[in-house]
Amino acid sequence: MLRRPISIADYDKQINQLTIIYKVFGEGTDWLARQLPGGQINVLGPLGNGFDLSGIQGQTVIVIGGGVGVPPLYNLVKQLNSQFNDVTAILGYQSKVSIFYEKEFKDLTQTYIATDDGTYGYDGLVTDVIRELRFSYDHYFSCGPTGMLKAVQHQLSDIDGYISIEERMGCGVGACFACVCQADNDKGYVKICQDGPVFHAKEVTL
Amino acid sequence: MLRRPISIADYDKQINQLTIIYKVFGEGTDWLARQLPGGQINVLGPLGNGFDLSGIQGQTVIVIGGGVGVPPLYNLVKQLNSQFNDVTAILGYQSKVSIFYEKEFKDLTQTYIATDDGTYGYDGLVTDVIRELRFSYDHYFSCGPTGMLKAVQHQLSDIDGYISIEERMGCGVGACFACVCQADNDKGYVKICQDGPVFHAKEVTL
Amino acid sequence: MNLSVQLGGLTLKNPVMPASGCFGFGQEFSQFYDLNTLGAIVIKAATGEARFGNPTPRVAETSSGMLNAIGLQNPGVDQIIKQELPFLEQFDTPVIANVAGSSEEEYVIVAEKLSKASTVKALELNISCPNVKEGGIQFGTDPELAYQLTNKVKNVSSKPLFVKLSPNVTNIVSMAKAVEEAGADGLSMINTLTGMKIDLKTRKPLIANETGGLSGPAIKPIAIRMIHQVRQVSNIPIIGMGGITTSEDVLEFYWQGPTQ
Amino acid sequence: MNLSVQLGGLTLKNPVMPASGCFGFGQEFSQFYDLNTLGAIVIKAATGEARFGNPTPRVAETSSGMLNAIGLQNPGVDQIIKQELPFLEQFDTPVIANVAGSSEEEYVIVAEKLSKASTVKALELNISCPNVKEGGIQFGTDPELAYQLTNKVKNVSSKPLFVKLSPNVTNIVSMAKAVEEAGADGLSMINTLTGMKIDLKTRKPLIANETGGLSGPAIKPIAIRMIHQVRQVSNIPIIGMGGITTSEDVLEFYWQGPTQ
Numbered sequence: 001m002l003r004r005p006i007s008i009a010d011y012d013k014q015i016n017q018l019t020i021i022y023k024v025f026g027e028g029t030d031w032l033a034r035q036l037p038g039g040q041i042n043v044l045g046p047l048g049n050g051f052d053l054s055g056i057q058g059q060t061v062i063v064i065g066g067g068v069g070v071p072p073l074y075n076l077v078k079q080l081n082s083q084f085n086d087v088t089a090i091l092g093y094q095s096k097v098s099i100f101y102e103k104e105f106k107d108l109t110q111t112y113i114a115t116d117d118g119t120y121g122y123d124g125l126v127t128d129v130i131r132e133l134r135f136s137y138d139h140y141f142s143c144g145p146t147g148m149l150k151a152v153q154h155q156l157s158d159i160d161g162y163i164s165i166e167e168r169m170g171c172g173v174g175a176c177f178a179c180v181c182q183a184d185n186d187k188g189y190v191k192i193c194q195d196g197p198v199f200h201a202k203e204v205t206l
Numbered sequence: 207m208l209r210r211p212i213s214i215a216d217y218d219k220q221i222n223q224l225t226i227i228y229k230v231f232g233e234g235t236d237w238l239a240r241q242l243p244g245g246q247i248n249v250l251g252p253l254g255n256g257f258d259l260s261g262i263q264g265q266t267v268i269v270i271g272g273g274v275g276v277p278p279l280y281n282l283v284k285q286l287n288s289q290f291n292d293v294t295a296i297l298g299y300q301s302k303v304s305i306f307y308e309k310e311f312k313d314l315t316q317t318y319i320a321t322d323d324g325t326y327g328y329d330g331l332v333t334d335v336i337r338e339l340r341f342s343y344d345h346y347f348s349c350g351p352t353g354m355l356k357a358v359q360h361q362l363s364d365i366d367g368y369i370s371i372e373e374r375m376g377c378g379v380g381a382c383f384a385c386v387c388q389a390d391n392d393k394g395y396v397k398i399c400q401d402g403p404v405f406h407a408k409e410v411t412l
Numbered sequence: 413m414n415l416s417v418q419l420g421g422l423t424l425k426n427p428v429m430p431a432s433g434c435f436g437f438g439q440e441f442s443q444f445y446d447l448n449t450l451g452a453i454v455i456k457a458a459t460g461e462a463r464f465g466n467p468t469p470r471v472a473e474t475s476s477g478m479l480n481a482i483g484l485q486n487p488g489v490d491q492i493i494k495q496e497l498p499f500l501e502q503f504d505t506p507v508i509a510n511v512a513g514s515s516e517e518e519y520v521i522v523a524e525k526l527s528k529a530s531t532v533k534a535l536e537l538n539i540s541c542p543n544v545k546e547g548g549i550q551f552g553t554d555p556e557l558a559y560q561l562t563n564k565v566k567n568v569s570s571k572p573l574f575v576k577l578s579p580n581v582t583n584i585v586s587m588a589k590a591v592e593e594a595g596a597d598g599l600s601m602i603n604t605l606t607g608m609k610i611d612l613k614t615r616k617p618l619i620a621n622e623t624g625g626l627s628g629p630a631i632k633p634i635a636i637r638m639i640h641q642v643r644q645v646s647n648i649p650i651i652g653m654g655g656i657t658t659s660e661d662v663l664e665f666y667w668q669g670p671t672q
Numbered sequence: 673m674n675l676s677v678q679l680g681g682l683t684l685k686n687p688v689m690p691a692s693g694c695f696g697f698g699q700e701f702s703q704f705y706d707l708n709t710l711g712a713i714v715i716k717a718a719t720g721e722a723r724f725g726n727p728t729p730r731v732a733e734t735s736s737g738m739l740n741a742i743g744l745q746n747p748g749v750d751q752i753i754k755q756e757l758p759f760l761e762q763f764d765t766p767v768i769a770n771v772a773g774s775s776e777e778e779y780v781i782v783a784e785k786l787s788k789a790s791t792v793k794a795l796e797l798n799i800s801c802p803n804v805k806e807g808g809i810q811f812g813t814d815p816e817l818a819y820q821l822t823n824k825v826k827n828v829s830s831k832p833l834f835v836k837l838s839p840n841v842t843n844i845v846s847m848a849k850a851v852e853e854a855g856a857d858g859l860s861m862i863n864t865l866t867g868m869k870i871d872l873k874t875r876k877p878l879i880a881n882e883t884g885g886l887s888g889p890a891i892k893p894i895a896i897r898m899i900h901q902v903r904q905v906s907n908i909p910i911i912g913m914g915g916i917t918t919s920e921d922v923l924e925f926y927w928q929g930p931t932q
């Protein structure tokens with residue numbers, strides 16, 4: 001079986017613990033979910049980059065997550081908090097039943113929940129929430145399905161933003177060219193596994 | 207993965223227990239050996255026939271096993287004993303380290319062990335032991351590698367004998383014609399999975 | 413939910429049927445489930461005379477697949493009609509008979525006889541068996557020969573005719589077009605891909621016939637691709653096969669537009 | 673134990689090398705192990721100009737295999753020589769350069785440039801990439817075209833020339849013979865088999881390019897069969913590939929007589 005790309009949701013250096021949060025989606029994540037405590041799994045990582053927060057201190061920041069794009073933002077908010085930023089989180093889910101990590105985020109910062117079908121929180125998309133809030137931010141960070149990232153990228157085009165993007169991968173290390181994305185750089189592309197998955201919103205064309 | 211053909215070595219109707227004994231040979235038996243107590247495995251069976259002992263009472267019988275052909279003979283000897291036969295077992299193994307079930311057989315009946323490399327018991331093949339013993343028997347039963355069965359079939363051609371044969375299988379139920387063996391019957395062949403694996407020694411051409 | 417499908421003139425209860433050679437003549441699997449639940453039954457290849465097939469070992473396991481080189485073992489068309497078909501009469505499930513041979517004449521004779529059997533509702537012309545020295549595969553790799561054979565068989569058979577294509581070709585589309593033009597009522601896709609496995613102990617091919625036909629999930633992407641390609645140029649029904657093991661697999665084939 | 677092998681004029685420390693396209697230009701995997709341990713390094717396909725390749729998704733998982741349709745993305749032969757090859761000079765491991773193109777002229781230009789690069793010790797002519805609209809595959813399925821192309825490339829290159837064959841053909845032996853007659857110093861077998869996977873949610877091909885090349889353990893029996901067939905008629909070295917994941921797999925290929 002091919003390896004599965006999963007983000008690091010949180011880590012604790014003291015106890016050598018790394019947290020991943022994933023949605024059982026297909027065969028691979030199903031297998032993962034059936035592993036038992038004490039078992040071993042073969043991991044290649046950490047690979048690629050993460051959100052770069054150097055210099056982001058005492059600013060207003062909006063964090064936008066969609067579905068399984070939510071987990072990698074958890075540790076991000078923790079770090080943003082520790083750097084004295086004013087953080088607003090907007091999390092979008094398909095439906096009430098698919099919501100997770102709401103409490104964890106609310107414990108950290110001001111959090112808005114939106115559902116596509118309106119069964120919980122705001123009835124609509126994360127971009128609708130952003131529009132309604134009409135706040136102004138210094139930076140945004142986003143992770144979620146490509147469609148959502150594209151909409152956010154467009155809506156917040158005048159704000160300094162970073163997005164974490166998904167693509168089907170082969171090697172995970174930059175050797176196979178499976179996971180490229182068109183980009184505004186000298187090569188014309190980036191490799192998501194190696195150069196990303198986090199990019200400046202202006203760099204990549206989704 | 208394809209199913210693996212494994213003989214029933216013993217069973218206990220009272221406690222609904224079935225015993226199989228197998229050698230870890232490749233991927234399939236390796237998988238089997240890694241299963242844990244309490245786990246479930248998917249079994250299709252019992253399939254095919256077993257040794258037919260009706261009418262075999264108070265006779266002299268020789269039982270000849272080779273390697274993983276030994277286990278299915280264990281329950282056979284038990285049954286032969288219960289039908290008041292005088293049973294001699296001759297078991298052949300590659301080497302001392304590959305011997306198993308010696309004690310179990312010796313507890314049941316008079317047992318001779320032979321090893322190909324002479325590291326234990328008789329130095330030679332089961333056919334050499336048979337030749338040395340020079341007893342006369344009413345019946346023989348044998349299970350083991352095809353080469354051994356062929357030699358036994360030839361050596362004991364004037365005795366009423368039954369052999370259990372091996373072949374690579376597809377379906378296990380007679381539908382795919384993977385496991386045929388040439389035979390002296392009106393069709394010219396038998397299907398080992400369905401018509402066997404036990405045949406009268408005179409019926410099949412190995 | 414109505415799952416019935418039209419298949420070149422036949423109406424099937426549902427589009428699920430076993431592939432030829434994996435189901436014998438139906439007796440064995442009838443002990444495990446009710447054959448009435450199947451959309452159709454495809455029986456093992458019939459040849460003009462009885463064949464013993466290839467020496468053993470005839471099968472070998474591979475990653476997500478298996479190799480087989482049965483070699484068309486069967487009791488011959490007359491025996492099949494006399495001994496095997498009567499058992500299948502009791503089921504309300506159409507029987508599709510798989511036709512094989514070593515020469516055009518043999519194919520024609522077998523097809524003619526089977527098409528006259530009342531239990532047989534359609535024929536599947538096996539021009540793609542890779543496991544016998546003479547016979548089958550050359551008809552399945554040359555569009556001209558395939559056209560001729562299909563045409564001849566169509567002339568002697570009144571029943572719907574499916575032609576089973578070999579994936580061991582450079583251009584599956586030209587094969588499909590040739591047999592369609594020759595009058596095929598439908599296609600069966602795909603037969604096995606020729607493969608080999610080496611026995612690490614003997615360093616020789618594990619299968620006595622050396623090569624065998626690769627089937628199973630390993631070949632599904634190739635089956636899907638070929639059916640997709642043929643579907644772009646042809647509208648006749650396609651019986652899809654090659655690695656179908658789950659309901660998701662059925663849907664993956666189904667959404668190509670084939671029938672099965 | 674001496675594992676060195678002769679490969680069409682080269683001497684390799686051992687017969688293990690990565691397959692082209694699975695290893696980029698070596699930088700990435702050099703972080704994981706010492707590239708000096710490899711018998712050779714086969715770099716990703718080079719074309720005349722830079723290519724962006726196909727839209728994504730470009731890969732999909734299948735049973736014991738994967739589909740890819742990268743579409744020959746590469747920075748172009750000049751950039752490869754300038755930017756990528758220098759990194760590989762530090763290793764005591766010969767570099768084999770994979771040559772691709774859309775036309776005979778492009779192949780010839782790329783081959784000529786690469787053969788002049790001192791780091792490149794041999795060429796691998798990729799006449800078998802199934803993932804680009806124009807280019808590659810037609811040369812790999814027509815013996816006549818393959819002969820011509822091999823011949824032209826051989827004329828401009830002083831380095832050993834391996835021709836990488838496509839398994840998507842009816843007759844692999846005629847392809848092998850054609851390129852051998854044209855002067856190939858060896859063969860690489862096999863490239864990927866064209867396959868497809870359907871996304872059950874959209875009911876459309878999952879890979880943006882629709883079809884992709886099937887690689888991995890699923891295709892090993894086909895690779896072994898083709899190498900075996902070619903070995904019967906040809907004595908030039910064969911670089912074997914297709915689903916090699918364990919040391920047992922290496923032996924299964926090795927005992928066919930190929931080199932790798």
Ligand SMILES: Cc1cc2nc3c(=O)[nH]c(=O)nc-3n(C[C@H](O)[C@H](O)[C@H](O)COP(=O)(O)OP(=O)(O)OC[C@H]3O[C@@H](n4cnc5c(N)ncnc54)[C@H](O)[C@@H]3O)c2cc1C
Nearest residue numbers: 005006007021022023025026027028029068166167168197
């Ligand atoms: C950089 C990155 C980080 C991610 N982080 C997380 C995370 O923290 N938590 C989480 O739940 N999910 C995450 N995902 C998505 C996750 O990788 C997929 O849900 C998972 O691979 C699905 O595998 P599967 O075997 O369950 O599904 P299958 O559909 O059986 O997988 C088949 C193949 O498709 C690939 N695939 C399927 N969906 C995706 C997808 N959305 N993106 C990339 N490849 C896919 C698989 O990796 C596999 O190769 C991330 C994806 C990327 C690219």
Ligand SMILES: Cc1cc2nc3c(=O)[nH]c(=O)nc-3n(C[C@H](O)[C@H](O)[C@H](O)COP(=O)(O)OP(=O)(O)OC[C@H]3O[C@@H](n4cnc5c(N)ncnc54)[C@H](O)[C@@H]3O)c2cc1C
Nearest residue numbers: 211212213227228229231232233234235274372373374403
């Ligand atoms: C009727 C019958 C009864 C058997 N009873 C026993 C038993 O009680 N105990 C025991 O240890 N072994 C028995 N065997 C042999 C046993 O089936 C094989 O050792 C086993 O299938 C090997 O599987 P593997 O996955 O470990 O090996 P692999 O080599 O990985 O198997 C690959 C394939 O080859 C087949 N295969 C390999 N060796 C044999 C073989 N000798 N006979 C048939 N198929 C084979 C496997 O079934 C599988 O399909 C019996 C075989 C037959 C035919």
Ligand SMILES: Cc1cc2nc3c(=O)[nH]c(=O)nc-3n(C[C@H](O)[C@H](O)[C@H](O)COP(=O)(O)O)c2cc1C
Nearest residue numbers: 382431432433457480538602603627628654655656
């Ligand atoms: C053991 C075996 C025997 C087969 N015999 C026949 C046959 O007699 N006639 C035929 O047309 N195809 C035969 N086939 C091919 C199958 O009908 C089918 O085309 C192929 O196996 C691919 O489908 P699968 O992957 O679902 O098995 C045989 C396949 C197997 C595995």
Ligand SMILES: Cc1cc2nc3c(=O)[nH]c(=O)nc-3n(C[C@H](O)[C@H](O)[C@H](O)COP(=O)(O)O)c2cc1C
Nearest residue numbers: 176691692693717740798862863887888914915916
């Ligand atoms: C992601 C990927 C990219 C590939 N790119 C190339 C390529 O650029 N040139 C080439 O000749 N073959 C290419 N191939 C084919 C491989 O070199 C090899 O022939 C094939 O994958 C079969 O071997 P495997 O099963 O060991 O992967 C590629 C294969 C993969 C999986």
Ligand code: FES
Nearest residue numbers: 170171172177193
């Ligand atoms: S997954 Fe191979 S380059 Fe990104």
Ligand code: FES
Nearest residue numbers: 376377378383399
């Ligand atoms: S294994 Fe299929 S007929 Fe015996």
